[in-house]
Amino acid sequence: MTFPKYGNRLAIRQAAEPATFQKVLVRLVLSGLLFGSFLWGGFTQAAELIANPSVPLKSVTLNEARALFYMRNSEWPDGSPITIFVLKDDNPFHRQFSKQKLRLFPYRLRRVWDRHLFSGAGRIPEVVENSREMINRVASTPGAVGYVDKESIDEGVQTIEIR
Amino acid sequence: MKEYRPLRYVNSMLLKRAIFIVTLLVIPLTEVAASFQGVDKLQVHGFLTQGYFLTSDNAVLGASDHDQGSLDFHETGLNATYQFSNAFSFGVQGLFRKAGVSEDTRIDYAVLDWRVGSWEDGEWGLRLGRVKNPMGLYNETRDVAFTRPSVFLPQGLYYDRSRNLVHSTDGGQLYVNLNTHIGFFELKGNVGKAENDNKELKMAIFGFDTPGELVSKRENYWGQIKFESQSGDLELALSYADVVLDYKPGTGDPFRAGATRYRPLVLSAQYNWRKAILTAEYLRQQNRFNHLGVNFPDSAVVTESYYLQGEYLFSRKIKGILRFGAHYLNKKDRGGKIAAANLGIPDHRGFTEDWVVGLSWLPSSTWQLQIEYHRLNGTSWLPAQANPDLSKLEQHWDMVAMTASFRF
Structure with missing residues (x-):
């Protein structure tokens, strides 16, 4: 030592x-x-595409799903209006849905919506606070589309598969 | 003929203050409104931006070439959209903008959107009122920091001094949206008149502040065809406009009543590849000056500009940008020598080449900070009102630009 x-x-x-x-x-x-x-x-926990039961679709292609959230469609084939509900940009389910289901980085959606919002040309989605409000609004608005975590889905809305 | 009076002449300090105060008031109000049922057809949004500019030489948006730089840049906007029915909606945006010496409060757009018809894969309609002009990828939202890739949009294409001519049309827009198996097509055509405050443009044409005015008396035309691939990865656009401003001489004016005509053509392409965005735009603009008298012989000049831009998302909150842009006022006089000889201005007033490197930081979905560094060669797009002594302009200069923005 x-x-x-x-x-x-x-x-x-x-x-x-x-x-x-x-x-x-x-x-x-x-x-x-x-x-x-x-x-x-x-x-x-994956976010699922959901719709009001009035929506006459069981599944959509990836590009059709993207077109809905790019706000390219204003009405369903039967003429009823399309309303899109989304969660806030920094909500983890929004990011998850965008990346996993639409396979888009969320900034892509934001860019399209901002272009519509600040030019006065084109529609933008309606923003809801949480899964509960999402379910309620989609269930109560004919022609509505949104997304929610699988566990929150109830009988008031239908799940739409993205092929 | 009844004199044309655009909305901006209604403006006063009162309106300016009103927009600012209402913006501040509405921020908490939207929270309240959100808790009511039945207000979902009305949407209210807004934004505030404050800028800071520091240049080695040459004044940009205030006295940026002084020691402390310039804070003389704000943008405040407030918009509301109301959906009356599936076919009708109304949207309006008020904007207060201070950019160096110029202050402007105006109705940015005020549009009644009538979706006239639709079929399985498309729709068409009319937007009536003050409509934004589709030109390139950014013109319709040029005053909103959250839609800009950098503090400065490429100035060769989106230059400030003709902004009043370019930003909107008082009249109408015909639009057609088509969903096809290869992608989404969007067609827009505007007809109407421009705003009648074109002092900066007048100074650019005549070289000084003449006693006369450039006024929009005839119909102007703006059109765009835009294509987006189904995935949205690729975006292509072709924009074209035919705009005439008449020159109304003042007392003792050296120039006669004549006409100026501008026909910009813009090709745009953007490609998104995962976390990278590549953008390129090219402008070719024909300018004609006729019947302005012996002191301004009839002439035709072609302006050319382009830029290449790369953006990369380092994370969902931090984005980097690198861009090179060039602007030549006269394609046949890229070095500005002819203009220098004829008008007695520095030759570098004829061109600008601009390297930009910058960062955007989005700490939350409501805040944005942008900072960038420019290395510039040329002074073609610098405003003459802010730089009255052109002989003091420096050809090679540097700039640091910053903006902080809030939205709701």
């Missing part, structure tokens, strides 16, 4: 080597589990 500091440090490092390896293993397993559960959670 002539050089206690030096000696101790060596001892610590030697002792730490196997422990670090084990820790890495444990962390790998843990993060794997976490990541898996995140994926699974994301999967089960």
Whole structure:
């Protein structure tokens, strides 16, 4: 113990080597589990496209779904008006729906809506606060379309599949 | 003939203050309104922007070339949209804008939208009132920071000094929207008159503030065909306009009653690839000056401008931008030598080449901060009103520009 500091440090490092390896293993397993559960959670919590029961569609193509949220359509084939409901831009479900279902970064939708809003030419969606309001508004507005997490869906609205 | 009086002459300090106060009042009111049922057909939105500009030389939007830079740039807008029925809606936007020495409060747009007809894959209709002019990708929303990729829109295409001529038409717009299997087509055609405050443009044409006026007496035409691919990844647009401003001489005017005519053609392309956006636009504008008298021989000049722009989203809150833009007032005189010899102005008044690098930060969905650096060669788009002594303009200059914006 002539050089206690030096000696101790060596001892610590030697002792730490196997422990670090084990820790890495444990962390790998843990993060794997976490990541898996995140994926699974994301999967089960996925936002679904919903519509008022009056909407005469059971499924739409990806591009048709995008066209709805780009506000390119104003009425259904039977002539009834289309109303689009969305959550606020920074709502996690909005981002999730945009990215996973429409496969668009949310800024793309915002850009189209802002162009309509600030030019006085074109429609913009109506913004709701949360899943509950989304369900209520879509259920009570003929021709309405929106999105909501799977668990919140009730019999007042229909789910529309994106092919 | 009854003299044409556009809405802006109704303006007063009162209206200006009213817009500002109403904007501040409406922010909390919208929260209240949202809690009522049955107001969903009325939507109210607005924005506020404050700018800061610092230049090495040359005044841009205030005394930006002084030590502390310039804060003389605000934009305040308030708009309301009301949906009467599936076929009728009304939208109006009031705008207060201070840009350097010029202050402007006006009705930005006031449109009755009548969707006349529709079929399975399309619709057509009319927008009546003060309608925004479709020109390139950004003109219709040029005064709203949240729609601009950078603090400055590319000035060769969206230059400030002709803004009153370009931003809107008092008249009407015919529109057609078509959904096809290859994508979405949007056609717009405007007919009507422009606003009658074109002092900056007049100074650009004659080189000084003449006693006369440039007035919009005849119908102007604006048109655009826009294509968006089904996914929205690709956007293409072709815009064209035919605009005539008549020159009404003042007392002791060296110029006679004549006409000026502008025919811009703009090609636009934008491609979105995941987190990157590539944009390019090209302008070719024919300008004609006729019957202005012996001091201004009839002439025809072609203005050319283009830019290439790349944007990248580093995260959902931070976006970077890199752009090169060029502007040549006279395609046949890119170096400005002929204009310099004829008008006695510096040759760099004939062109501008502008490199821009910048960042946008969106800390929340209601706030935006933009900052950018410009390296410029040329002074073609600098306002003469802010730089009365043209001989003091510097050809090579730098600029830092910033805006902070709030929306609701």
